[in-house]
Amino acid sequence: MRTTIYLAIGILFGITMFKSEAASWFRIYEMFQFQAFHMYGIIGLALILGILITQGIKKFKVKSFYKNTVHFEPKDKGVVRYLVGGVLFGLGWALAGACPGPMYTLLGAGYLSMAVVILAAILGTFVYGVLKDKLPH
């Protein structure tokens, strides 16, 4: 049952990424050129609603569908890892035109070349894991 729910949420996510064009390399380029409102509208509105949802769940102590208390894990404090990691991610996001969710959506959409990007992202994750203790955080 739970597997079906995760799969359904994933399908909804995949359709949303493709239909919103957030999975399009062109939209990412356009966003970084500030030449359209589209991506800013998507992220901005998702964020406004996300803040209302998250703060609402906290304030009214909303339980999950399985009657569990919803706990939001705060992010670890720090600056370097977020800034340096963020810049590296941004460089890759603009170059490949896809972040980790849309990569899979595009593979499903039939772009076999995305498999190269996904494998490289897995490799990047692995190399981070190897170097983790040597990097400033």
Place this chain on the structure above:
Amino acid sequence: MDLIYEPWPWYVSGPMIALIMFLLIMVDKRFGMSSNLRTVCSMVGAGKNVTFFNFDWKAQRWNLIVVLGAIIGGFLAANFMTPNEAVAISPETISDLKNLGFESAGTAYLPTELFSNAVFSDFKVLAILIIGGFLVGFGARYAGGCTSGHAISGLSNLQLPSLIAVIGFFIGGLLMVHVLFPLIF
């Protein structure tokens, strides 16, 4: 407006992303699409030598199922919901991209110059895809999250680290598009 066959405007797409985040919270999970990359590393045995991947990946199996859904969703959307795949980017973006050599701008979903099957025999383009993917994977883990984990989930929870990460995303993206693209393309 036809939500099945036409592209979704931002005011439909934004609420849909918020809905997906909400649904994941309500089934005791969190919206963050880069975690699955770590799960994959662990699944293929990276935990034997690297402690970062030494965890019970089976407990994270749910995010691999979400990924499977994202693949199926992409297949459905591309094959049954998108009669015209051209992305209507702005005219100035199209002309900028044509100047960089992207003739497919305005006529395709992804630039054919980077993502058609011809790239498998093009060393330069393959290198671009590998470097781009590597930076996404490495950067997301270093920063502890990606667009969904920081820009949506983290900022929704008013996390300062997420704001720093998102500022980083934009510094990196702007640097790539404005400074490095003219050198690469």
